[in-house]
Amino acid sequence: MFGILRNAARGASFNRLASLTGRVPLTRGMAAAPIQSSKLTIEKTTAPKPQMPKGELKFGASFTDHMLEIDWTKEAGWGAPAIKPFQNFNISPAASVFHYALECFEGMKAYVDADGEIRLFRPDMNMKRMNTSTARLQLPTFDGDEVIACLKELLKLEKHWIPEGRGYSLYLRPTCISTHQTIGVAASEAAKLFIICSPVGPYYPTGFAPVKLLADPSNVRAWPGGTGDTKIGGNYAMGIRPGAEAMAKGFAQVLWLYGDDLQVTEVGTMNQFFFWVNEDGERELITAALDGTILPGVTRDSILKLCRAKGDFKVTERRYTLPEVIKAVDEGRMIEAFGAGTAAIVSPVEGFHFDGKDYAIPLNEAINCGDLTKEMADTLMDIQYGVQEHEWSVKV
Numbered sequence: 001m002f003g004i005l006r007n008a009a010r011g012a013s014f015n016r017l018a019s020l021t022g023r024v025p026l027t028r029g030m031a032a033a034p035i036q037s038s039k040l041t042i043e044k045t046t047a048p049k050p051q052m053p054k055g056e057l058k059f060g061a062s063f064t065d066h067m068l069e070i071d072w073t074k075e076a077g078w079g080a081p082a083i084k085p086f087q088n089f090n091i092s093p094a095a096s097v098f099h100y101a102l103e104c105f106e107g108m109k110a111y112v113d114a115d116g117e118i119r120l121f122r123p124d125m126n127m128k129r130m131n132t133s134t135a136r137l138q139l140p141t142f143d144g145d146e147v148i149a150c151l152k153e154l155l156k157l158e159k160h161w162i163p164e165g166r167g168y169s170l171y172l173r174p175t176c177i178s179t180h181q182t183i184g185v186a187a188s189e190a191a192k193l194f195i196i197c198s199p200v201g202p203y204y205p206t207g208f209a210p211v212k213l214l215a216d217p218s219n220v221r222a223w224p225g226g227t228g229d230t231k232i233g234g235n236y237a238m239g240i241r242p243g244a245e246a247m248a249k250g251f252a253q254v255l256w257l258y259g260d261d262l263q264v265t266e267v268g269t270m271n272q273f274f275f276w277v278n279e280d281g282e283r284e285l286i287t288a289a290l291d292g293t294i295l296p297g298v299t300r301d302s303i304l305k306l307c308r309a310k311g312d313f314k315v316t317e318r319r320y321t322l323p324e325v326i327k328a329v330d331e332g333r334m335i336e337a338f339g340a341g342t343a344a345i346v347s348p349v350e351g352f353h354f355d356g357k358d359y360a361i362p363l364n365e366a367i368n369c370g371d372l373t374k375e376m377a378d379t380l381m382d383i384q385y386g387v388q389e390h391e392w393s394v395k396v
Contacts, residue, residue, distance in 0.1 A: 032077025037149035045085035102178035104133035113386030118396035138187035167202030210350035211252035228293035270339035271300040283313035336370025
């Protein structure tokens with residue numbers, strides 16, 4: 001029993017360290033052969049797909065001609081990276097990915113700027129987070145710079161698939177799965193890292209569409225010592241049913257809560273922000289702290305850094321509760337609220353429902369969102385599309 005408790009504490013400490021620092025112990029995959037972008041091979045498709053008009057694109061519904069694959073085994077380490085035509089995998093039905101959810105992924109985008117150059121947004125952050133996820137699942141870790149180098153070659157090949165125009169991009173899905181043929185609960189001895197690409201249009205094609213949330217403590221997204229700070233499939237699978245139930249009641253997303261004190265954690269699959277006047281009379285942007293239960297979102301981190309650089313108001317990361325939010329609404333101190341993530345960048349919140357009562361959050365009706373929400377969306381997109389030169393925007 002004491003051994004179980006020690007292991008749980010060790011896991012919780014690892015989660016906190018990884019979330020706060022972005023550093024993970026590279027214990028699997030690095031001792032054997034590492035990923036080497038210099039060994040990348042490219043096989044071009046002989047049957048290019050027809051491309052859909054960009055105005056008809058649906059998120060995650062169509063895919064480009066090619067993909068990146070890198071296989072790993074416990075004995076040999078990482079194999080040579082390969083860009084291949086987009087195709088199905090030949091994987092044993094006994095592969096442990098199908099039985100124990102040994103998989104993790106990332107969400108990234110590639111953009112084309114006004115000069116026709118391809119850009120990525122903070123790809124190093126995605127690689128750090130993916131290594132946190134693989135390490136948590138005892139999947140192999142990897143050199144993120146080498147994967148980015150391979151990704152850049154894939155993007156050069158697929159450049160004609162990147163739709164041009166503000167709001168348009170090529171969504172990138174790096175994924176790592178266990179291909180180990182076993183139905184025993186154990187660390188994987190074989191894995192596959194791959195990246196597929198999907199052209200996407202603006203999340204809000206006709207302008208912001210503010211959402212109403214259902215704050216319901218009956219379902220919990222994450223808990224201390226769990227996997228809330230990693231981007232693994234199990235975190236998302238459990239949210240599908242509560243999300244569907246919320247939509248059936250007329251709400252767009254679930255506002256996830258935790259604990260008897262109703263701590264606010266995330267919203268849907270995004271990080272949640274509230275902008276209010278706190279009880280000390282200060283304007284304050286608040287979001288949950290990275291305590292091991294919160295996903296360290298790249299957009300989240302970017303918004304926090306941009307707002308701190310502005311210096312116009314207090315920026316806080318801490319545990320906060322739904323009663324604090326309700327009190328701010330009731331006392332007229334709430335300014336605005338939004339979720340943040342790769343797909344939408346920011347998603348304005350116009351209100352939430354809790355315990356039989358609706359709570360409205362102010363909006364600037366002229367822009368259908370809050371002023372800070374709009375400023376963050378515009379600033380981040382300016383950086384992503386190269387309108388504003390910034391170290392976060394990486395040219396391919």
